[in-house]
Amino acid sequence: MSQVESMRGARILTPAHRGIERYLGGPGYGVSLIFDEREHTRVPTMAKPEASPDIDVEEKLKEAFARGWSVIVWNDPVNLMEYVVYVFKTVLKMNEADASRHMMEVHQKGKSFVARETKEKAEMIVHRLRGFGLNATMEQD
Amino acid sequence: MTSEPINPGQWRLSFAEQEAAFIIHILAQLGRQYQEDPAKMSPATRAYWAGCISRGAAKDDEELKDAQEILAETRSELRSQRLDLVENWIREYELAESRNPWLVEVTDAERDEFVSMLNDRRLLRALEIGVTETEMDADPVQIPEDFRRHAILEIDFLGHFIMAILGPQIHRP
8 A cells, every 4th residue: 555545544533523423324424414405314314214204304493403503713814815715615615705705704804603503513613624724613602 | 836636536746856855844843743742832832732612602511611622632633643644744755756846646635634734834833933913914034033034934835835735726815
C-alpha cells in the first residue's frame, strides 16, 4: 500500500459521531444528509419496512421540533475569506451564493448563524467546522 | 504550486523543489505542535485545541458540559490523527523519486485534511504572536519585530498555498 493510499480512510470518529452513524444507519453518513429531506425519511422506512406514511410524518415532526440548536461561526483575523466560503460549501453543502453571504456576515457583523439542527447534528457540524479551523459554536434557541 | 483534477474526486498537487522543501519544513514543525503536551501549551494554544462548544451558555448546563468534553476529546484525537498524516506526508516526500517537481496524488478528503493542517499552522502561529486584525491587513515587511514579521509572512505564504491547492474550486469574492 502506498503512503497516499495509507492516508486514505482516515476518518474522525467521536462518540457523538458514532451515535449519529447509528442514527443514520451506517458509516456512510455525511453532513449533506442533514439537509436532505429524503435522507431523514429513509432511515426509519428502511429499518422498518412496515412503516406507514403516518410514522414518516411523526418522525418528521419530531425531527422538526428537535431542531432547536443553532450553529454559529465567529469572525477571526486569520482565516481567509475564500477558504471560509470553501468550508461552508464543503461542510454545510451551501451553494456559492449562500456560502459567500454567510462569510460576509461573519466578516462584517462578527458572526453568522449557519445551521439550525438537532443537538447531535449541531455538535457534529461544530466539530467539522473546527476541524477546518473555523471558530464555530452552538447555542440552544 | 499547482493543483489539477485528474479524475472525479482526485487531484494532483505539484510543488516546485523550494516549495516542497518549505512545506516539509512546515509539516515537521506542525508535527511537533501536534505532539505538544497540553500542560506545556500556552493558554491560547490550549484553548484552541480544547475548542469551545458554546459561548455564553450557563456553566451548570450539564448537556453542554458533556458536549464540551466530547469536543475536547475529538480535538485531542484529531491532533493524533493529523500527526499520523504529517508523518505520511514526510515519508512520501522522502521516498519520492523526483522532488522537482514533487507530485502528490490525493483524494478530495486527503486534500481537505492537508489544507486543514496548513491552516492549523497558520492559526497556531497567529496564536503564538497574538496577531491582530490590523497586523493581518498590513504589509508584513513593514512590521518591525523580526519574530512577528516572520510569523505573519509564514501565515500569508501558507494562505497562498491553500488558495493554490483549492484553486480550481475557489471563488474569489
